[in-house]
Amino acid sequence: MSDDFTKFATKTDIAEGTAKVFTVDGVRIAVCNVAGKCYAIEDVCTHDNAPLGAGELVDDQIECPRHGARFDVTNGKAMCLPAVKPVKTFAVEEKDGELFVDTKAAATN
DSSP, X not given: OOTTOEEEEEGGGXXXXXXXXXXXXXXXXXXXXXXXXXXXXXXXXXXXXXXXXXXXXETTEEEOTTXXXXXXXTTOOBOSTTOOSOOEEEEEEEETTEEEEEEEEEEEO
16 A cells, blocks of 8 residues: 555445545545445545535445435446546555545546
């Protein structure tokens, strides 16, 4: 794990099948627990800047609570209208039950 990773939670903080919002290094991220694996995306819908972490997580997709745009949390891809642009994703690593994220190397897929 590189020095760019920051501890932000423990795995037990995010129940399976849910999303929880954290601010790490000044960046709001929605962390989604999909079948026991955590994924981090920017907590901003690319359609209208709504907070994605407040949306419903179904399998590996999170739905924006405002207009229903859905995003694949594993890669950030916009899955349906009204969103057409992907959300940024961040690498998450787990070590001894603790979660670390790299907010400096965001990927827009």
